[in-house]
Amino acid sequence: DADVTQTPRNRITKTGKRIMLECSQTKGHDRMYWYRQDPGLGLRLIYYSFDVKDINKGEISDGYSVSRQAQAKFSLSLESAIPNQTALYFCATSDPGVGAFFGQGTRLTVV
Amino acid sequence: QKEVEQNSGPLSVPEGAIASLNCTYSDRVSQSFFWYRQYSGKSPELIMSIYSNGDKEDGRFTAQLNKASQYVSLLIRDSQPSDSATYLCAVFSGGYQKVTFGTGTKLQVIP
Numbered sequence: 001d002a003d004v005t006q007t008p009r010n011r012i013t014k015t016g017k018r019i020m021l022e023c024s025q026t027k028g029h030d031r032m033y034w035y036r037q038d039p040g041l042g043l044r045l046i047y048y049s050f051d052v053k054d055i056n057k058g059e060i061s062d063g064y065s066v067s068r069q070a071q072a073k074f075s076l077s078l079e080s081a082i083p084n085q086t087a088l089y090f091c092a093t094s095d096p097g098v099g100a101f102f103g104q105g106t107r108l109t110v111v
Numbered sequence: 112q113k114e115v116e117q118n119s120g121p122l123s124v125p126e127g128a129i130a131s132l133n134c135t136y137s138d139r140v141s142q143s144f145f146w147y148r149q150y151s152g153k154s155p156e157l158i159m160s161i162y163s164n165g166d167k168e169d170g171r172f173t174a175q176l177n178k179a180s181q182y183v184s185l186l187i188r189d190s191q192p193s194d195s196a197t198y199l200c201a202v203f204s205g206g207y208q209k210v211t212f213g214t215g216t217k218l219q220v221i222p
Contacts, residue, residue: 031209042214043155043199050207090154094210096143096203102154 003027006091006103013081013110021076021106023091029101031094032074034058034066036087043090049074081110112137115202117213125221130187132216134200137181143203144176146185148196149215155199159185190220 004025013019030051035043045058047066055068067075078085086109094100116135124130143162147155161167161174173186187194200213
């Protein structure tokens with residue numbers, strides 16, 4: 001089983017719909033992140049969390065919200081999806097002693 | 112100034128040559144440094160870590176760290192077409208040791 005699991009892997013949704021992307025991890029790391037990646041571009045940080053009670057906005061948080069339900073679970077929500085949120089989304093965990101580890105990604109299409 | 116900077120490339124090298132990828136970072140007290148490889152549409156995968164000044168070798172990969180110059184590099188010897196990918200530099204910094212990724216350098220190995 002993957003150490004960092006994202007669900008769903010692929011999703012097509014309509015403009016204006018609310019959608020939640022889920023991430024769970026078995027690495028035991030406190031730090032978790034959500035990134036989006038557009039074709040040909042680098043990772044852009046949406047939100048990050050150092051622990052259950054510590055959630056921080058990244059560089060592109062507008063239009064997104066997150067919930068850290070437990071050390072192992074970090075969910076990303078799009079309250080009202082729009083087409084320019086079509087992208088590949090990655091969840092990651094990190095520990096400075098061993099690095100960062102990514103989920104398989106969620107390919108989201110907003111039509 | 113970005114926290115972690117990389118040349119976006121593409122860097123083109125012939126098969127069998129040495130590919131040299133570079134990264135600079137802004138936080139002088141950063142302690143942990145990592146290199147990731149990302150194939151198009153896939154999640155980044157960890158390939159090298161380095162924590163001390165000098166060189167660290169693992170197979171065809173060598174990571175180099177110079178903390179005085181705030182510079183990290185990755186050398187790939189005997190480059191293969193399968194090495195064609197985007198390489199991301201990651202640096203842990205700050206009191207909470209948050210990971211920050213560069214935008215990546217695209218490497219093309221020409222057969």
